[in-house]
Amino acid sequence: MKRSNYYPNQLPERPEWHTNFAAKLQIYGPALPLTAAQINAAVADNRYLAYGLGDWISNVRDFAPACTAALANLATGTGGEAFVFTPYNTPVLPTLPAGITEVLPGALDRTFRLVQVIKGLPGYTDDMGMDLGIIGEEDTAEHTRPEFTLKAEAGDGCNCVRVRHKKFGHYAVAVYGKRGSGSFELLGISKDTPFQDARPLLVAGQPEIREYKLRFWDAGTESGDWTDVASITVSP
Known part of the structure; x- marks a missing residue:
C-alpha cells in the first residue's frame, strides 16, 4: 500500500510534528543507536522549528495589525500624549538540551537527512517510525489522474x-x-x-x-x- 509523505503538508500541523519528533527521539535514539550528540542536536533543531512555525510566527502575525494601527496613529492621530511605538514581546525561546547553546540555519534539512539515517539503522522498526511520525499514513484513495x-x-x-x-x-x-x-x-x-x-x-x-x-x-x-x-x- 502506497503511503503519503510523513511531513505534514498543512503548515499548522508542523509544530506538533516537530514537538513529537523531538520528544520521541529522546526515547528511541539510544536504541537505534544514535549518539547523545546526534540526539541533542536534533532535539534542539526540532524544538526551534516547532517554536518558529508555531508560537513565534503566530505572535508576529498577531503583532502586525497593532503595528499598522500605531503607524496610522503616528501619522494622523490626535491627542496630547507622546506617541510610543507598540513594543514587541517575543515569546520565550524553547529550552535546548544540555551542551547546546545555539541552532544554526538548515534545521529542517538536517532533520530530513537524520530521518533517512534513522531508517537505515539496525535498531529501527516500523512501530518506532510510526511513533516518531516518520512514516506517512496509508494512501487508500484511488487516484485515476495526476x-x-x-x-x-x-x-x-x-x-x-x-x-x-x-x-x-x-x-x-x-x-x-x-x-x-x-x-x-x-x-x-x-x-x-x-x-x-x-x-x-x-x-x-x-x-x-x-x-x-x-x-x-x-x-x-x-x-x-x-x-x-x-x-x-x-x-x-
Missing part, C-alpha cells in the same frame, strides 16, 4: 513554467500544453517533478497564456483520466 500545480518563472532568457506534479506511484506523467491558436501537444514525459516548460514566447516581448493537462504514463503508454486544464500567464 495532480499538478503551475508556477511561472522569468529571467536569464527563460520564460518558463514549472509544472509540479504527483504521479501516485505511476512511472511518469505525460505533460501536454497549448498556447495561442494551437492545439494541445505533448511537451514531454516527466518522471521527476517539476517538469519545466522552457519554450520561448511565441512573440518576443509579449505575454501569453499557456494551458496544461496531464495523464499518467506507464510502460510506454498513457493511462488514466485527463486532469482538468489549468492555465497560467507567462510574461517577458
Whole structure:
C-alpha cells in the first residue's frame, strides 16, 4: 500500500510534528543507536522549528495589525500624549538540551537527512517510525489522474513554467500544453517533478497564456483520466 509523505503538508500541523519528533527521539535514539550528540542536536533543531512555525510566527502575525494601527496613529492621530511605538514581546525561546547553546540555519534539512539515517539503522522498526511520525499514513484513495500545480518563472532568457506534479506511484506523467491558436501537444514525459516548460514566447516581448493537462504514463503508454486544464500567464 502506497503511503503519503510523513511531513505534514498543512503548515499548522508542523509544530506538533516537530514537538513529537523531538520528544520521541529522546526515547528511541539510544536504541537505534544514535549518539547523545546526534540526539541533542536534533532535539534542539526540532524544538526551534516547532517554536518558529508555531508560537513565534503566530505572535508576529498577531503583532502586525497593532503595528499598522500605531503607524496610522503616528501619522494622523490626535491627542496630547507622546506617541510610543507598540513594543514587541517575543515569546520565550524553547529550552535546548544540555551542551547546546545555539541552532544554526538548515534545521529542517538536517532533520530530513537524520530521518533517512534513522531508517537505515539496525535498531529501527516500523512501530518506532510510526511513533516518531516518520512514516506517512496509508494512501487508500484511488487516484485515476495526476495532480499538478503551475508556477511561472522569468529571467536569464527563460520564460518558463514549472509544472509540479504527483504521479501516485505511476512511472511518469505525460505533460501536454497549448498556447495561442494551437492545439494541445505533448511537451514531454516527466518522471521527476517539476517538469519545466522552457519554450520561448511565441512573440518576443509579449505575454501569453499557456494551458496544461496531464495523464499518467506507464510502460510506454498513457493511462488514466485527463486532469482538468489549468492555465497560467507567462510574461517577458
